[in-house]
Amino acid sequence: MSTKFGKIAQIGYVVRDIDAVMDNWVRHGVGPWFYVDRVQTDYFRYRGADSAMEMSVALANSGDIQIELIQQRNDAPSMYKDFLDSGREGMQHIAYWSTDFQKLYDNALADGYVVGQEGSIGGEQGRFAYLDTEQEQGTVIELSDISGPKGQFFQYIRDVAADWDGTDPIRGRD
Numbered sequence: 001m002s003t004k005f006g007k008i009a010q011i012g013y014v015v016r017d018i019d020a021v022m023d024n025w026v027r028h029g030v031g032p033w034f035y036v037d038r039v040q041t042d043y044f045r046y047r048g049a050d051s052a053m054e055m056s057v058a059l060a061n062s063g064d065i066q067i068e069l070i071q072q073r074n075d076a077p078s079m080y081k082d083f084l085d086s087g088r089e090g091m092q093h094i095a096y097w098s099t100d101f102q103k104l105y106d107n108a109l110a111d112g113y114v115v116g117q118e119g120s121i122g123g124e125q126g127r128f129a130y131l132d133t134e135q136e137q138g139t140v141i142e143l144s145d146i147s148g149p150k151g152q153f154f155q156y157i158r159d160v161a162a163d164w165d166g167t168d169p170i171r172g173r174d
Contacts, residue, residue: 004108004111005096005098005104005108005141007096008094008095008096009065009066009096009097009154010065010066010067010068010094010095010097010144011065011067011068011091011095012068012069012070012092012093012094012095012140013068013069013070013091014070014072014080014083014089014092015069015071016089017071018056018069018070019173021058021069022035022058022069022173023170025060026169026170029166030060030061030067031060031164031170032060032160032161032164032168032170033058033060033170033171033172033173034059034060034157034171034172035056035057035173036056036057036058036172037172038054038056038073039054039121041119041120041121042119042120042122042126044078045117045118045119046076046077046078046079046116046117047116047117048115049077051077051117053072053076053078053080054072054073055071055072055080056071056073057069057071058170059154059157060157060161061157061158066095066154066157066158070092072084079092079116079117079130079132079134079140080092092139093130093142094139094142095141095142095144096141096143096144097151097154098143098144098146098147099145099146099151100147101127101145101147105127105129105143108129108131108143113131113132113133114131114132115129115131115132116131116132118130122148123148123149124148125145125147125148125151126148126149126150127145128142128144128145129143130142131143
């Protein structure tokens with residue numbers, strides 16, 4: 001467990017073909033996947049400037065760890081685009097979740113961390129921030145607020161995965 005951020009709650013993968021990657025994870029027995037074709041962000045900023053980044057996301061759990069797949073759908077500036085443009089695909093970040101996001105965020109900034117991108121999904125209690133840690137540790141650190149509906153959704157995904165029998169492996173994909 002991190003003394004700064006808590007326990008790792010999620011591993012995030014940035015991919016070029018989210019459908020193929022979900023199918024591959026299902027073949028490995030991970031699911032069910034909850035897919036959102038076009039995530040609606042309240043705002044999204046890359047390196048302090050607003051960005052019109054569009055993405056699709058799929059979420060599933062393997063035990064206590066959530067797996068997130070992200071496919072960026074446009075060429076707007078983001079750390080996801082940077083990752084893919086550098087020729088990589090796959091694990092891009094680890095995430096820590098908090099019900100006291102502002103304190104975690106403020107402490108990270110006070111400790112010298114720099115925010116590479118940040119935004120919100122579903123209101124003020126859906127904030128997230130990606131810290132620019134890739135050069136020092138090989139991955140990005142994400143901080144995510146789970147004090148609101150997003151946290152309830154994440155708990156639902158975990159609960160469903162705990163009893164999943166392999167049926168209906170991808171939910172939300174037509």
